[in-house]
Amino acid sequence: xxxxxxxxxxxxxxxxxxxxxxxxxxxxxxxxxxxxxxxxxxxxxxxxxxxxxxxxxxxxxxxxxxxxxxxxxxxxxxxxxxxxxxxxxxxxxxxxxxxxxxxxxxxxxxxxxxxxxxxxxxxxxxxxxxxxxxxxxxxxxxxxxxxxxxxxxxxxxxxxxxxxxxxxxxxxxxxxxxxxxxxxxxxxxxxxxxxxxxxxxxxxxxxxxxxxxxxxxxxxxxxxxxxx
Numbered sequence: 722x723x724x725x726x727x728x729x730x731x732x733x734x735x736x737x738x739x740x741x742x743x744x745x746x747x748x749x750x751x752x753x754x755x756x757x758x759x760x761x762x763x764x765x766x767x768x769x770x771x772x773x774x775x776x777x778x779x780x781x782x783x784x785x786x787x788x789x790x791x792x793x794x795x796x797x798x799x800x801x802x803x804x805x806x807x808x809x810x811x812x813x814x815x816x817x818x819x820x821x822x823x824x825x826x827x828x829x830x831x832x833x834x835x836x837x838x839x840x841x842x843x844x845x846x847x848x849x850x851x852x853x854x855x856x857x858x859x860x861x862x863x864x865x866x867x868x869x870x871x872x873x874x875x876x877x878x879x880x881x882x883x884x885x886x887x888x889x890x891x892x893x894x895x896x897x898x899x900x901x902x903x904x905x906x907x908x909x910x911x912x913x914x915x916x917x918x919x920x921x922x923x924x925x926x927x928x929x930x931x932x933x934x935x936x937x938x939x940x941x942x943x944x945x946x947x948x949x
Contacts, residue, residue, distance in 0.1 A: 729878045734929075736883035737819070737839065738922030739846040739914065743775050744882060749848065752880055752915075756872035761865035767858055768869045770850040770913075771901045778848055784896035785841035794892030797856075797908045798863075807936070815929050822927035840889040844924075846914035851890065851897055853907035866910060873913065883918035886911055 749772065761767060773781055794800070804812050825832045843849050850873075854866050870886060877884045890897070890912035897909055918925055 726875070729875060733874060733878045733884075734925075734927070735885045736914075736918045737844045737885060737924040737927070738919040739844055739883065739916040740919050741845065741847060742917050743847040744916055746774070748880055748882070752873065752876045752882065753850075755876035755879075756869055759865075759869040759872040761868065762861055765858065765862065765865070767854045767862040768866045769853045769855075769904070769907055771853070771903060772850045773848055773901075775847050777900075778843065778846065781849065781896065781900055782841065782843045782845075784900060785843070785890060785893055786838060788893040788896050789838060789841040792893065795894075796888075796891045797894050798891070798910065800888070800892070807932070811932070818929055819924065819927045822925075823923050840887060841893070843887075843890075843912070843914045844885060845919075846885070847916040848914070849887075849890070850913040850915070851901055851903070852910050852913060853903055854910055855904075855906050856908040857906060863910065870911075870913070877915060881917075882915055885914045887914060888912075 753770065753772075757766075759766075759768075820827070820833070820836070823832075823836060825836060852866065852870070854862050874884055874886070888911045891909045894909045897903060903909065
C-alpha cells in the first residue's frame with residue numbers, strides 16, 4: 722500500500738499545459754469526495770472550493786489575464802517578499818528547470834512575460850478550483866487546507882487527472898470575487914487547475930528536485946536543556 726502511494730506521489734508533477742477536454746462531472750465529484758476524508762483540527766473541515774466547468778473556466782481565465790495585464794498583484798494573504806536560504810535556492814532551481822524545459826532564456830523578457838501570463842490563462846485547463854477558507858479561523862485552518870490539498874492531489878493522480886496548484890491566481894482576487902460565489906468571510910488561498918495533460922507541451926517535461934529527508938526531518942533520541 723505505501724509503495725503504491727509513494728509511486729503516485731513521486732510521479733505527480735505540476736502540469737502547465739492542459740488539453741481542452743473537460744473532465745466528467747462524476748469524476749470531479751469523486752476526486753473531491755475522496756479528499757473529504759482529510760483530517761482537520763477539531764474536524765472543522767475549513768476548505769471551501771469553487772469549481773468551474775466550461776465555458777466558465779475560459780471566461781474566468783480571460784478576466785484573470787486582463788487583471789494581470791493591468792494591475793499589480795495583491796493577494797489577500799500577502800506573498801513572501803524574501804526567501805532566505807535554503808528556500809531561495811529551491812525556488813530558483815524550480816524556475817530554472819521550468820524555463821529550461823520551455824526553452825526560454827534568462828534574458829528573453831518577452832517570452833518570460835508570456836509564460837507568466839500563462840498562469841492567469843490557467844494553462845488552458847478546462848477546470849479550476851478556487852480554494853478559500855474562513856478568515857475568522859486564522860492560520861491554523863490554513864494548515865488544514867494544505868493537508869486537504871494533499872488528499873486532492875493524491876485522489877487526482879489515482880483518477881488519472883493532471884493538476885497544478887497555483888498561488889498565482891490568488892494575487893488578483895477581484896475577478897474571482899466578481900464572478901464566483903465566494904463568501905465575504907472567506908479569504909482566497911490558491912487555485913487548482915486540473916484536467917488532462919497536454920503531453921506534447923515542453924513545459925510538461927519539467928521536473929523539480931527534492932532535498933533529502935535530512936533537510937526537513939530531525940530525529941531526537943535524548944532531550945537537552947537549551948534554556949541557557
